[in-house]
Amino acid sequence: MIPKVPSSPQAISKALHSQRSKTFNAFYASIRSLRQTPVEPVDPPSPADNDFILSILRANPSLRDTRSYLASFGVQPQRPKTKSEAQLPEIVIPPPPLPKTSPSLGKVSTEEQHAPSPVIHSILNPVYKRTALVKIQGPFTDVQLDSITRGLAYLEKLGMVSVIVVESDDVPKGDLEERQLLIDEVMRVVTSLERQGSHARPIVGAVVRLGPKPGAEESNTDPTFITPETHIFPSDLTQIRSSLRAGEIPVVAPFALDSFCRSVRVDANDAIAGLACGMVEAGSDNPSEDIDLTPLRLMIINKRGGVPSYARSGYPHLLINLDQEYHHILDTFDPRWKESHPHSFSDLALARTCLQYMPPSSSAIMVSHKSPSSLIGNLITNKPAVSSSLPHALLQGNLRLTPHTPTLLRRGLPIQVIRSLADIDQVKMTTLLEQSFNRKLDQEAFYGRLERTLDFVIIAGDYAGTAIVTNEGNPGSPDPISYLDKFAVLPSHQGDGTVDFLWVALHDESYGLGHPFSANPNGGKGGKGEGRDLVWRSRANNPVNKWYFERSTGHLRMGDWVLFWSDAEKRLKIEETRRGGAGLSFIENWESGRLGNWAQVIPKIPSSWK
Template sequence: MTQMTLSRSAASLKSVRSQDQGRNVAADALRAYLNSRPTLSASACRSCHRRFYSAQPAPQSDHDGTPNVQNLQDEQSGYAQWKKQRLANKEFFTSLLSSAATKRDAKAYISRLKSPSKKISAAQPAATSTSMKAQSSVNVGNLFSRSRAAEQSPVFTQFKDEEQTVEEVETLSVAVVKINNVSTMAENILSGVAQTLASLSRLGMVPAVVVEEPDQADDNHRRELLTHSADRLVNALDQVSESGARKLDNCFRLGPDGRPEIFLQKLVTRPLHKGRIPVVVPLTFSDQDQRVVSIAANDALLALTRELAGLSFNPTTGGSLREAEEKGLPLRKQISLDRIIVVDETGCIPSTKSHDQKHVFVNLEQEYSRLQEELRSSTDSAVSQRHASNLKLFEDALRMLPHSASGLLTTPLEAANTARLTDDEPSNVGTRRQKNPLIHNLLTDKPAYSSSLPAGRLTQDSAMASATTSTFVKRGMPLTMLPNPDAHVWTAASTPRLKLTDGRIDLDRLVYLIDDSFNRKLDVEAYLKRVNDRIAGVIIAGDYEGGAILTWEKPPGASDDDTSRLVPYLDKFAVLKKSQGAGGVADIVFNAMVRTCFPNGVCWRSRKDNPVNKWYFERSRGTWKIPETNWTMFWTTPGLLEKPNSQTFPDYEAVCRTVQPTWADGKKLVD
């Protein structure tokens, strides 16, 4: 689209932007990518705008005073196309505005669209690139100006922003999507879902969609229903996407192991590289029966995932697994499968234990078995077999992908959350349009809100608690808690106490984690001398990507034998720099600490100028700036200030005042 056209489109969105103040997509980074993607082909632009926006006089007709019917038809067609594109732009930009990505999120998003041939400073968006300037035909003005509130959205980081470089690659990012029950979906919901899928493609992640319908007694009827659903979705996508969609109903065959596999790889990859959205019908050809039969949508999605991940191979006799994996390497260089998305009416994974009755984030490595058992044993009518089936689908699919890949489970209504759908429906005065979970997830790779927020915080903000019916899923990381709280409850009276020199702890890696997280060197000998006889427990996330050391601290004046006054204290909370602000590492460790290890409360301190304090503030039940010190005290203990004549708060403050730092870097910081 020309600069004049999109400038007009941007101007038309001023009213939308005024309603969406406080929302932000950190467009200093996003603008570079959007500017490099013209919305219409050159021929389409010429047909649309030669008549309406040319600075030259309109051409004169050869027939004096007689209108040229062909010219009128061309003008009407061009105007209709322009109007359609104008509406699409409005929906696209409004969806971005409502997703409210921060500057940090935008940097991470751009880094996933990187190119190995070029390095750019993260502080200076790729828009400064000469090649992108040459390609750009889009002028979005100041549509993407950042809001202060979004910029200050707290993330876990223990060091100030440093200059980083981002690289750009030409690898095509792909999301595999399963959509349930398209045949009965309302027209406006289907249109909204199609608009969201088109927006994902426009933002650099092309979806490949598998349709799913309920099982039918008659397989012929089910095949007809699946084909009808695919046709409906393709037609809806053609209405909102310039590149359109393509139905694939002949891409599977049954492999030697009885599982479906992609018959010909190019059937799927060619549309993706052209920006067309493949809509896959879960039908396969059976060599045994010599006929086409329907298969489960989950099996079709897994076969598609294996193919796009470069894992769909059949080692020949005498061939090694390594040789077979190398055959898939060229495809993995061309296509990066980043997301598994399920759009299902049943919605997010339910929880019988959490305050809001839903799992907003699932760490599969840690929680999969427990969640499956919880779903199987639940008698709640809101829990269905489809929840367990979808959870298993994420487990099987993400196992084939890198750790950076993620999954999202949401409802059709949330997936259809577009500007058009919202504008057509009445809303209460002051009602804020919720985030579209698919767009938000693409830009941030995070759930709609942090899973480590306490129940009290969600109760105070009912809008946040009800803001999503989506579950964000990561392959995640294992979590080690020493001692195991299931076998030994962490109490002050427990003996013998754990030591950091225990053979189950890699002390060197733990020290490196602390040094890297705090950007300071720990005096290991002094630290061990201080804490080794008072360790309450240690939490380690993944391969020492994050962790916490918790101690029992004696307040001044307390008796050595009085274990009732020992204070549960978070002595060290550390996350590797590369994992801070992303991946959910901090949330995983914090959740384990407050929900499993110390459900009755824990306290800690942080310097008043520590950037992580905003993150701590949201997750604590209370804070106190300790007078005449540079410390802020935090706690998660319920009702700490509501107990008259209680010694707990003074003991917390006394411990936070008197714990001595043990750093070896020689830095002189005011405490």
């Protein structure tokens, strides 16, 4: 519950300026349910802080999300001091005061008093600054612009400093006053950021240079990759570096130097692509800088939000695997959407180009000006607002899925479907399974069983993840049980979208077959065929079960195991359509006896581990 906001200006000012860090710490503790250490009551926060705190609460980060966030923005390993720095006196910052005992939360032990939550302490003390590339695709009204800059100001509080490039659709190219009009737009963004309490610096001189970087085309081995039309030399980043070191958000006009050293207007996407390449190189060349120039996020802020999807009747894609889905999205893009989403193609190409340079953990997000709080959720969790691997029925009825839902884009991995054991690289598969489960595989027994029962295997990338489905005997039925034998992702790829990409492909090849929205380019059946119920089991104490509960139709507890299943979606849809609004009964005819069969067969499947 949000505390009541004080009415007097003095109280608001005090809450904002003197208690902001304590307030944030207290509310961040509630996100993670870290209640071992009671938090000292503080003065009520200001409305602006309330909004900021609510945005974090809505992100609902998991423990893994928090660890990932702290890895990027928490305390970083200190670099060795130079000789001149070693001679300077050391400044010691005292730790925050220990919390007092609260009667409502119980007595605090001495050990807990001397060990405050490391999450709370490290997330803000200090925050390591990282950068994001941001395109603001205007024009926007002052109210809309304030909504956008409010979200960017929130990101700055969490350690993500934006490098903004401004574009305006109502400034036609070749207009005699286009330069002044674009500078005016830059100044509007700067003024709006200042209203949100951030410091900003307009950069209206050319930062990038026209033309591909010398040697870039020769070094690129991917024939489908689009080389940026602009490039940067290290000296070109001086103004951006200066701005960031001064604690200011750089707001850049889309100008570039041509071969005659004239400043000319370029498309904002070209400017951002050149910046992405140049900033990544600068960050890798100078890893000891106070602010890492390597961008971790690309944010495209427009009026319409994400890329429309044929699978969601024009509602946005939730998560895009660019490596696998880029051309498929272009091919399935309804011509009617080109008018309402005129920049979708160019923004997809921009994300694909930038993410090729940015670190593998990076992502891009296309977001509407109506969803500034979603920027915080993306920063903390690096996940889409709604998981793309949820059952389609849940996605259709999800109130969080709107025409303005953001689209998250990852560089991603290729997905392939294999139906023969001979086509599996058993050495890589064994490594994947053993690292994922942290157990030793009984290879002879495991692969021997697959030779008899294998239905298909889905592989992400170079064995970064896999889903193995087998056909198990079904008493009294000619149709075998479709059993998810293994679902595994390498630890190094957990949290980068591979899990969702893999489960969507699994859905398309099993219980989602027969639906048009299952016609994804996974190298399998392309959505054609009849869906089958998918069954799997998991240890009752498996922490992944929460994730399974959300993606299954039902579950049955069997001692140390939990049996999960997902019903064939096409069959359910046909039956619901046939009955109109009557709905399905508690147990359908086709469901009679199936749980008994599953409970009889699944527990007898032998273990794959030594």
